Amino acid sequence: MALLDVRASRVHGSGLFVTRPTAAGTRVGEYTGERITEAEARRRYDHTRDPSPQTYLFAAGDGAVIDGLAGGNETRFINHSCEPNCRAVRQAGRVFVEVLRDLPAGAELFLDYALRGSAPATADDRARFACRCGAPTCRGTMIGDTG
Secondary structure: OOOEEEEEOOOOOEEEEEOOOEOOOOEEEEEOOEEEOHHHHHHHOOOOOOOOOOOOEEEOOOOOEEEOOOOOOHHHHOEEOOOOOEEEEEEOOEEEEEEOOOEOOOOEOEEOOOEOOOOOOOHHHHHHOEOOOOOOOOOOEOEOOOO
């Protein structure tokens, strides 16, 4: 049986779930997709024109950006939470998803997207990237620096 399963999420659209108990520290997958430049990422995903943007981009840490929508795998379905149970591990230009705490079978995987732009976030930006995680510590947006 595969470890990961894509299905409907209580948070947003489709989500990624573990099919069996998964221990803290387990790498559940690699975030894959087309490697592009930051300029190409901005061109493909102009969030100023989209009232309900979706984000499939991941900074690889080596100057490249991975577009999970273009040739990516199931890890692109990991939703955001202000209280994540996974983290991204960047290694040699690759991005791996690692579980932060022991998870029961059927748990949905979450990352804190902590989105950042080239300019400080505005109130419109925070609203455009509203968070639906429902966590007690929810900051109300997927943007990381709300200050």
